[in-house]
Amino acid sequence: MATVILPIEPSMNQKFTCTLPVDARNITLDFSLIYNSPAGYWFMSITDHETGELLIDSLPLLPGDYPAANLLSQYKYLGIGSAALVSSVGDDSMPTFDSLGKTHQIIWSDNID
Numbered sequence: 001m002a003t004v005i006l007p008i009e010p011s012m013n014q015k016f017t018c019t020l021p022v023d024a025r026n027i028t029l030d031f032s033l034i035y036n037s038p039a040g041y042w043f044m045s046i047t048d049h050e051t052g053e054l055l056i057d058s059l060p061l062l063p064g065d066y067p068a069a070n071l072l073s074q075y076k077y078l079g080i081g082s083a084a085l086v087s088s089v090g091d092d093s094m095p096t097f098d099s100l101g102k103t104h105q106i107i108w109s110d111n112i113d
Helices: 073-078
Strands: 014-022 025-036 041-048 054-060 082-087 104-109
Touching (some): 014 104, 054 073
């Protein structure tokens, strides 16, 4: 099982493309991360790089415990893998504007049954 840390930089309204190993194949996705300042949380949109199809729109980046830790559990039918928000300081705090990409990372992996 391969895992990848998404290349997130702590900055406002970031977009990037990433090729991810999922279930022994590579998929390329476009990511858009936006920080909602009034609410104090990040959300992410994901687009298929090849087709331009919006797959997931405005997914809140919230910490959780297994099995709720998989941010993509409700999108399993897309077959784009699983993702979890992980804190390197060992707590389950919300990522702040400054912590996403530093002490809070998104770990991407294979699909989970």
